[in-house]
Amino acid sequence: MATVLLFVAMPDYDGAVTEATNSGAATSPAKRGRGEKSSPTIYDIARLAGVNPSTVSRALSKPGRVSAKTQKIIEDAAEQLNYQVNPFARALPTGRTQTIGLIVADITNPTFFDIIRGAETTGSDRNYTLVLAESAESPETELIAARRMLSTVDGLILASPRMDDERIRALAADKPVVVINREIVGVPCVVPDVNKGISQAVRSLAANGHQQLAYVAGPPQSWMSGRRWEGVQAACDWYKLGAVRLESSKPTVDGGRQVARDVLASGATAVITYNDLLAIGLMQELQAAGVQVPDQISIVGFDDIFGADFTTPALTTVRSPLGECGSRAAALLLDMLLGQEGPVEAVRVDTELVVRGSSGRLIA
Amino acid sequence: MATVLLFVAMPDYDGAVTEATNSGAATSPAKRGRGEKSSPTIYDIARLAGVNPSTVSRALSKPGRVSAKTQKIIEDAAEQLNYQVNPFARALPTGRTQTIGLIVADITNPTFFDIIRGAETTGSDRNYTLVLAESAESPETELIAARRMLSTVDGLILASPRMDDERIRALAADKPVVVINREIVGVPCVVPDVNKGISQAVRSLAANGHQQLAYVAGPPQSWMSGRRWEGVQAACDWYKLGAVRLESSKPTVDGGRQVARDVLASGATAVITYNDLLAIGLMQELQAAGVQVPDQISIVGFDDIFGADFTTPALTTVRSPLGECGSRAAALLLDMLLGQEGPVEAVRVDTELVVRGSSGRLIA
DNA sequence: ATCAATCTGTCAACCGGTTGCCACGGATTG
């Protein structure tokens, strides 16, 4: 049930970062349990400024609703007390929490780092806090996390969700939802358009003399793995390469190692894997078996994760603009929160081939 | 002002994950703005169960306060309505938010992944939500984030904080604070005890014939970088190696590349770096310059981050048990929230050398 | 000068739980 919150920025009055001066004004009358000096409220400000609390509330959150003069007095008082709104108190009557949720399969999977970063940055710019939940790759956990979060956030981003379409549509009926890395009819989606990157990769491999290619697939329930296989097939058709699909046990370095035998047995001289971790594991195992990369086999990964260039040779990979996906998804969601309709069609972002050392001319 | 929340688990009644049935009971009377079916409240449950709302509140959060019979009736009603507490409503009167904060310098820095994971897991086990904030390596941003979070969370964990001791102590006076990767008098700390791992590393290098060692330092304001240098000096004294300290421009792969010239110029045949990223960059640059690793120069990193074994040769490194640090810090914090005093002395966790391929016998 | 329209601030209800205090009824005790 793990969940992470990207706490972007508080949506409100931003007191100076000086030490609380407590100058002049009577100390907050609140009971202080044990050493807990409870922070000032709009009631404290109201008393100090000589106005009604509701006027304070309006001055601080409804620009233009009160006169410039009163506004000034209240802002000064707020600054003097080093006031910060209580987000809980604000969320209670309004239902607006100024947070958006993001559910990823695995916090420690580098694929998601950039998505998180992108969503966080965009949310931050618009004064939204990002709440990040982990589903541990399980559809059930994912659903539970989503349900839980939905009551706490204004909108939700699902990155590579594992739930079925129906459940996602049900969630989307409740509150704004944006999906990353998967297309679902009726739900706004942001997906990398893999075809461009795959075309570049296959063309590059063909140009280097390869004729037989293997695709190492990801988890069967991964929508994206299916799209990538389709893209590989189409590109191989076009460039006249043979294409064979191999299954992996899991989309990790270990899974990549395990699939090495099958790759060799397939007779392919070029491999495209579902993700970079598979590619790295595969390369390690092949090298351990004495196979030269890229002289005997070229390897192309997918995503361009952190560490993809740590290997020797560095990994050639189809980069997914994950950061942009996160950013676009957050922007979309925020627009929806402002009352705009979500796009009917999926938003596509381009992928591109990053050529490093693990792919090259076939030396027969 | 980036901040991330690890949203661990809701501290409360856990409705079944079936679709809301809405069976029998009158639909919630709440106004439903536009399609927003507001979730059921304890008032709905009270009506359905024929009791007072306060009784519902007690049944769901004060075990033993109501009779077993009433308890059952209320729990059934809650399940039927698929009730979930509203965290905001709960936080408002109590001040307890069931969240703990964690501030890290950089979300995308793999060093922190395990800390996050560890804190998240431990928090999750105790029904706490972890709020993760990013300081972007800036002391000012860090302070602002900490101030902001402090009003929202029950306690705070600072991982490798960049603020000065005074400010941290000030925060700790407000609410429970635990520091990771740094020692501050008067504040509970969890720090890897680097000496054991460094001793092992230096002994291993000495045994392999090395006589001159270089330490590539991290950021000047990093407390931990200083401790590691001290540890290296002490171990080199003991094992009779010469030790020289080199400065890096930044603790990244790039920084590692840039320091390669200085390493060669220093005449050292073994290098210990402040972190793994520096080690990886250094190794890449040395190899590009035709230097054999480990035959001509041995390289030992620090931390054992994700990807440290992607390199060829795989990186030898002193592993910091970052996950354990996160976990211990969270446990400490939660204990403090339960009224126990924090430990007076820093909690130390062991480090150990992980020997891989980048270190070995010197071939002169 | 009169009346309407606009601006500005106040009042009070409300969001959804929590909790101190009290009352009621049954069990215990002298």
Added chain:
DNA sequence: CAATCCGTGGCAACCGGTTGACAGATTGAT
């Protein structure tokens, strides 16, 4: 049998903001 105690549930105030309704003050138009 009366006095006391305890277990249980209800009442109402409260946490700290938000907001619809409204009234007094200004302003402008006629």
